[in-house]
Amino acid sequence: MELTFWGVRGSVPAPGADMNRYGGNTSCVELRTQGGDLFILDSGTGVIPLGRKLMTTPFCKGGGEADIFLSHAHWDHIQGFPFFPPIFVPGNRFTIHGPARSSGMLEGILEGQMNPHFSPLYTMKNLGASIDLVAVIPDGPGLECRGVSVTGRMNPHGPTEAMAYRFEENGRSLVYASDAGYPESGPSPEVRELYRGADVLIHDCTYTPEDRAERINRGFSSIAEATRAAAEAQVKTLVMFHYDQDYTDEDVDELCADCRAALDARGGRDIGIVPAREGDELEI
């Protein structure tokens, strides 16, 4: 499996000269399966430049197909979707998977941002591409998608929840866990199981521990929660993700150094750390 990071910020886009090295777009990760299929993890504003790249491929002529997995429907995880060029090309096919009890419920949530008060598109039914919606039942058995086994489990996230996904293909595993606001006790037993032994864990690293303590109700992790989750689950690589929108590149550099030290202190010297940066690729 191959990853490309298109948006690594949390909450709102963060444009600006001080943000360029890590990038200012909100959550979006491209996952290419070994089978050559395209999965898109969240569709924050990072999906817009991904869409531009896809328009140089069969997506520009309606021959593209992709599966989109949403962690939840906060704006920084869906806001790029109405600006994703391939959805306007008839013939392209997308399946959107997201946490919900039914596909109708998922459709209702996603239609909300197309409402004329928010968007001139009015409704997802106005898009040229065909869009199918598939609810991922939070405590369900998971699904098989194009030869990849996919499991979703919910993390608390402030007043709501966000789904963490585990993707497994031919013995390789990726966990995508953005927006995780654990209680003091840490991840639930189901989520610990989801993370266990993953080759790569992309984890919410929004804050320093000090900033998290001041903004506890927002439902994010600091590097303390991320390193604890990575060390407990004995993952091979921790990818830092979803940085606070106010952190400059220098702030994120410092966050990365502190994250390494925190992971070493938890006995995780063998665990690699990769800070997610827009445009970077990672092979699993």
Ligand SMILES: [Zn+2]
């Ligand atoms: Zn977020």
